[in-house]
Amino acid sequence: MKLEKIKPLIIIIVLFILAFAIRAEAYNIGGVPKDSKQFYKDQSGLPYFSEMDSYYNYRLTMNYLNKGMLGDTKVNGEDWDLHSYYPPGRPVDYPPLIVYVTSFAYRIVNIFGDYPLTVVAYWIGAVIGSLCVIPAYLFTRRIxxxxxxIAAAIIIGLTPVYVSHTYAGFFDTDMFNMILPLLFVWLFVESINADTLKRRLTFLVGAIISILLFSMAWVGxxxxxxLIGAFIIVYFILRHLMGVERETYKSRIEWLVNQRELSMFLLLIIIGGLLLGLLRGFPALIGSISGLFSGVQLQATAQTTAYPNVYVSVSELQVPSFLEGNPFLPNQVSVLGGVGGLLPFLCGLLGVGALIWRIRSLEAPRVEVKKRGKRAGKKSKFIKYRRIPNIEExxxxxLSYLSLICVWLLLTGYAVTKGFRFLSLFAIPLGISAGIFTGYFVEYLRDNLKSRTSIAIVAFIAGILLIYPFQVSVIAKILVGIxxxxxxxxxxxxxxxxxxxxxxVTLAIVSAPVSGAHALTSSVVPGTDDGMWNSLTWIKNNTSRDTVVMSWWDFGHLxxxxxxxxxxxDGGSQNTPRAYWIGKALLTDNESLSLGILTMLSxxxxxxxNTLDNYTHNSSLSVKILTETLGLPRDDAREVMINKYKLTGAQADNVLKYSHPDKKKPFVLILSSDMLAKAAWWSYFGSWDFDKKEGEHYAYYTSLVASKPEVAGNVTRxxxxxxxxxxxxxxxxxMANETNATIVLMGANGTSEKIKPHRLILIEGNQLVKNEIVDENSPFGLLVVGSEDSYMTVIMDKKLEDSMFTKLFLLGGFNQTSxxxxxxEPGVLVWTRA
Structure with a gap:
């Protein structure tokens, strides 16, 4: 009897340990070769954060602990960030819960020892992310x-799209995106079903606290x-259609007063709205409501200018495909893979059917009831029948569970069509529904399968499904089934x-999410390394405080x-004109223009x-004017603005004080190896055609590993x-003093095609040996770098051959003077104005 009482607690502990242990695996950075792991750890041996938003959250938390505010300073009473979007900086309009929770945890753990903030921030996402198994288990267990x-807790807690944002080393607000919504919905449902007023109010207060906390974690x-409002509407419609009532009532008033769903929702709106207004401000509350309706326009994010929208390059904002690759296996690119594979998805859909079956199985004899106080023979409009009370209840x-799950699935499913980032929202009701199906299904098997043969068949199938996600051989799968x-x-x-x-059977259903989550966390590579960190430390120690750091946006927070x-x-200023200008500075072959752009921005x-736009009222024309003048001396630029583009002298001077400033800020330009893979995007924005409203993707294709020469006769290959x-x-x-290089394209049928490069650049031992045009009509250039008897090559689109990125990063500044x-450092070069 005692074991039965503590069983839920034991299960919860085991579920949390499982969820946390899989997330903690990321600490081993299994995606990094063993002999290179130290390169991806800081001086204390802690791996660097896995993505760059973590560093923004870390900096805000550090500010809060040191200054008592999230920003660097106050501007007009508002927290202001002087590190981001310089100049002029930007307001810190950011959900603060991650800062408050991490600061609290930091103070608590340091009671027992000396733990740096980096350590607390590194682990807290894995802890908070694992907590979602608790409400998932308790909610679904009740149904x-x-x-x-257990099935729901594992499917939800180890959903691949959620684990990918909550493992150790991923310090972002995503950690709250399951635990708090689950708590809110579960506690609200409990407030409806509680049997006493005291318990109802207790659960409702818990729900209100959950949504208050969530309002400090996510603007949505x-x-x-x-969702709760839609659920209640659907529930009352279905209840009316099915003739389901908890009790019989004498009047409409009595009926209305006794609707727990309505009364709890009204209290939620009144009390919760008042507290949210006091906590976040009533304008923010009204803004969040209006934002709910504008959120459906995510894929059509309006561009207020003619500049390109950088959000098209952010993978989380892309609409996911429904299926990619093996449907049974988890992945990070499709709906099926993102929720753990086909089996959890199907079980989630079948959970709706299981609830319908459950409702039908509760049918009981009905007794007709006539409405009191009315003419004989006329039946109530509200209550036609009364069933046995406990069955009706x-x-x-x-029916309320069915209404909730259906509405939840439909609304979050629609949200997924607006961006991959919303897939974790969909995974919550899907996991609960899958858990409901699992619970009913295993009970059905227990009650209806009695023969050893039928049990053996089920065990065999479950065994194969259990091992299938681990991609072992067919023989191994059959062996596990046996x-x-x-x-x-x-x-x-x-x-x-x-x-x-x-x-x-339960293990078979949850096997894919478990294996997928483990595969993900056991192949983590930190988002930066010693090369980048040491470069930034050098900048910190060897440049003036007013030096501005410039590069592509990804590493801005770092x-x-x-x-x-x-x-x-940086990541907080992606969708701004700076995406075009930085991309242009990297892509152009005009070094004076590149320097002019960086000088202007810094x-x-x-x-x-912006000033030029006020005169031209045409962003495209403003860009044309600046592109033509930023690489010119100030006087020449003024002449072009006045004589060619018909600006007045005063207008030209007003623009020039910003485009060609007298007092230039010092800046550093950081170029790193990761920007080779990102070239398709920075070149797309840098080549933006303001008339056609499109850019061109150009790319580098670097050799995967260094290759050793092979000698055959008098030819070295x-x-x-x-x-x-x-x-x-x-x-x-x-051959002797001659070196030839060709690009080889392999066909699917084993054939190959050799393409001569447009330009061949050959570097041997840090010496430029060859830099010449080979084939005017070829679309690709080729860089060959030989060092210590090994060779690396870079194939590039012809447009990139003379780009400033190629000149500065790949050619080390060759043939430029700006x-x-x-x-x-390894993989990182830091440049400044010559």
Missing amino acids: SNDYGG YIFYVA KRGEY IAILIVLSINNEKFRATSMMIL FAVAADRPVTF TSGDMAY IVTVNDPSGMVGVLIEK FKLLHQ
């Missing part, structure tokens, strides 16, 4: 049983309030045999933390093109592979 609760928290309860049969049939006690079958210098472009920010599929490579042949190299 079904322990098996269903209001979605879940709307249960039917109403399960072992499952032997285990089940070896149990003589009928009750224990049925229990073992139920456990096997720059602000490690270099402690302002940045022009000194005056957006002021030059080097072969490199420049594509993971092995379909693209380079063949280099060296920039000088300040510092170099």
